[in-house]
Amino acid sequence: MANNTPQAIRGTQDIFGAEAEAFAFVVETFERVRKLYRFRRAEMPVFEKTEVFARSIGETTDVVSKEMYSFEDRGGESLTLRPEFTAGIARAYLTNGWQQHAPLKLATHGPLFRYERPQKGRYRQFHQLDAEIIGAGEPQADVELLAMADQLLKELGIADGVTLQLNTLGDADSREAWRTALVEYFRDVRDELSEDSQERLEKNPLRILDSKDARDRAFVADAPQIDDFLGAEAQDFFAAVTSGLDAAGVAWTRNSALVRGLDYYRHTAFEFVTDRLGAQGTVLGGGRYDGLMESLGGPATPAVGWAAGIERLAMLVGECGESRLEIAVAAESRDREADAASAVTMFRRMGISAELFASGSPRKRYDKARKTDPGVLISMDVREGNNVQNWLATLPEIDRQDEAFRAFLSRWDIPDEDLK
RNA sequence: GCGAUCGUAGCUCAGUUGGUUAGAGCGCCGGUUUGUGGUACCGGAGGUCGGGGGUUCAAGACCCCUCGAUCGCCCCA
Structure with missing residues (x-):
């Protein structure tokens, strides 16, 4: 692999x-x-x-x-x-x-x-x-x-x-004075500090202050404060x-x-x-x-x-889901693939997101489209020699649904009983 | 640089004290139910079990090395 x-x-x-x-x-x-x-x-x-x-x-x-x-x-x-x-x-x-x-x-x-x-x-x-x-x-x-x-x-x-x-x-002055005081303070208890902090005492003493080691924290509480040197x-x-x-x-x-x-x-x-x-x-x-x-x-x-x-x-x-697909168009017959592609293009040009389902087994395209949970699912098929369209809206309703519907109707018919 | 845990199909994981042709679910592809349907059923593709070496009659499982991942230490501009 x-x-x-x-x-x-x-x-x-x-x-x-x-x-x-x-x-x-x-x-x-x-x-x-x-x-x-x-x-x-x-x-x-x-x-x-x-x-x-x-x-x-x-x-x-x-x-x-x-x-x-x-x-x-x-x-x-x-x-x-x-x-x-x-x-x-x-x-x-x-x-x-x-x-x-x-x-x-x-x-x-x-x-x-x-x-x-x-x-x-x-x-x-x-x-x-x-x-x-x-x-x-x-x-x-x-x-x-x-x-x-x-x-x-x-x-x-x-x-x-x-x-x-x-x-x-x-x-700069107060910072330096504070630093000097810190080094003196920690040097006195050097042997009781963690190994890491003994190292820090030489290289970067200020860092002892945010050590995670319990041995250091005991001394950090009483360490010189910057406020006394400002x-x-x-x-x-x-x-x-x-x-x-x-x-x-x-x-x-x-x-x-x-x-x-x-x-x-x-x-x-x-x-x-x-x-x-x-x-x-x-x-x-x-x-x-x-x-x-x-x-x-x-x-x-x-x-x-x-x-x-x-x-x-x-x-x-956290989870910031990808935006919902507005319109899915399934070509359930190979003869309708061009129509479906053209419908998808029409919606996209209107500024509405659309996805075409026209590959693989024609029988499974509808199910595949449905699984994406689109706002509107359009199927385009051929039944008894006639082109058939179906428009299925699911909740929540997408913005501009009516506009999209009218645009679709201007090019393809939908039987009355299928509306809403 | 150091430590702990982990590494089996595209994804999530099973895989008994080492035992014969390595499994499931999901996903993917195809096919049935001649259908308005996120269903169900059937079939298929896909793995040199991270890689290399060793122990053993036999290793996905045990040992060593290595690569990678995750989490922590150091560091944190």
Whole structure:
């Protein structure tokens, strides 16, 4: 069977049917909401020079060396399939002179690639929605961005069971002071931490805060809080974001353990989290990344953004059935196949969905058509030498049924007793 | 990179402590009931039991390796 057929690449997916409908529903909803908030559409390349991602991501060596899809092109240049949108958008912003549009609200969506082990809601080629506000340093930008995210989740119908967790990482100074305090605190209890967290103490101490290990959690509760290290400006900024969210009617909860691994993040960090997706509970996440543009050689540019996994959103949206067939036409005799085909074409040109059943055993075509549960089932046959048509409507009645019926009657007869 | 579970027809699965020609339902194709009918009945196509090696008189079943899937750990930009 398939022993000679190439297999799909690990972690890629072929999406079809109801799942594909759910996927499309997510994207369509995003496009609609994004226009309400006047975010402008952008399209970027799916690959960039590796340095675009390496420089923006910085020193987190694991991510750069092990988690990216990188390769050399024929000229020997290292290229990388985009693992995120933000770095590519920042590069486009700088290289295309989009500064002239600042503050710029951008939205995009499409495939991303990460060299990871697939698991629930996590693939090597996956798809995200993305929204960014570039060149806006005010907390109102954070609020607007979060309000859009909140409305998106509501319009997708998945807001129940999803909570917005919010934190601040402060400005560069407060962030650094906090980090130092954390390292000191955890170093004192180093031997009682999990093996993973002992490792993290050196590489990425902030990550200890969201460890899943019970041994770590005991200490996390009493760990130094960012609030104790925030300068007045940082405090004001966060207060403005939270009061702005309250004013906008966006519910949120404080999660002081919510962190970002990368250094360019400042101030607001947030995640919309659900308890319905196993280990991959984050449904939409982002934050303020005021330090990113400089790492790519651009001028200091404040920016804030988020991304959301389309697959995960689609899973929450659930079964999004394919739309019902409006009219099925069965040619129950070979002599009526041309008529049936022409009827189907007529309906389609009217903007009504129609499907032709004219293959296989003529006797079974009617049953086959009936199984699709169409709004209207038309059979076309030959009885005693005469062409015969039958029109059967089933509930719920389709839109424009009368119009379709009149159009059909203008070309083919239907006996009176068969009407309704 | 690590761990657990799993891998039999297009799909969902059976397959007894290893025993002879590998099964069912659904789907598909064809044929009956000369019919207004999502029915019923009959027949058919489709499997080197993920792949390779080993144990055995005998392996879909047991052992090893490998590939793949699922879920979790690490990581999460």
